[in-house]
Amino acid sequence: MINNHMLRIGALFLLTVLSYGFYNAYLPITDPVESNYVLSAITMLKHNSWISPMIYDHVWYDKPPLTYWALMITYKLFGISDFTSRIPNTLVAGASVALMYHIIYRISKNTFASVLCAILLMSTLQFWYISHAIITDGFLLLFTLAIFG
Numbered sequence: 001m002i003n004n005h006m007l008r009i010g011a012l013f014l015l016t017v018l019s020y021g022f023y024n025a026y027l028p029i030t031d032p033v034e035s036n037y038v039l040s041a042i043t044m045l046k047h048n049s050w051i052s053p054m055i056y057d058h059v060w061y062d063k064p065p066l067t068y069w070a071l072m073i074t075y076k077l078f079g080i081s082d083f084t085s086r087i088p089n090t091l092v093a094g095a096s097v098a099l100m101y102h103i104i105y106r107i108s109k110n111t112f113a114s115v116l117c118a119i120l121l122m123s124t125l126q127f128w129y130i131s132h133a134i135i136t137d138g139f140l141l142l143f144t145l146a147i148f149g
Contacts, residue, residue: 040068
């Protein structure tokens with residue numbers, strides 16, 4: 001049986017993914033950093049290289065490969081586009097908001113405070129940027145929250 005706590009976690013996840021995902025359709029990839037991540041994932045797919053990050057057909061150990069792997073999986077499932085490039089970070093944002101709720105609820109046992117903290121995280125400008133940009137910071141935030149959760 002699913003309890004109310006799990007329903008709120010799911011609702012916050014869906015709220016974040018749907019509200020953030022809607023805007024992804026209107027955001028082209030224009031930033032040089034984003035284009036490097038996208039190009040790396042496409043190059044890695046082209047060479048079927050799941051271990052070593054690559055760009056311009058050369059090995060490129062600039063960042064941890066988790067972002068590249070997430071992009072590669074998304075490209076395999078949905079194809080390559082600006083919209084699909086933003087799917088992994090949108091899902092990570094949803095997980096981060098849900099995890100924030102869970103952490104605060106575990107500490108305080110106060111539903112209102114927990115939901116408020118999750119919504120405050122979702123509404124901050126920096127979190128919005130990190131969740132829409134194709135960068136590694138979203139994964140870093142999620143795993144940092146997971147340490148405390």
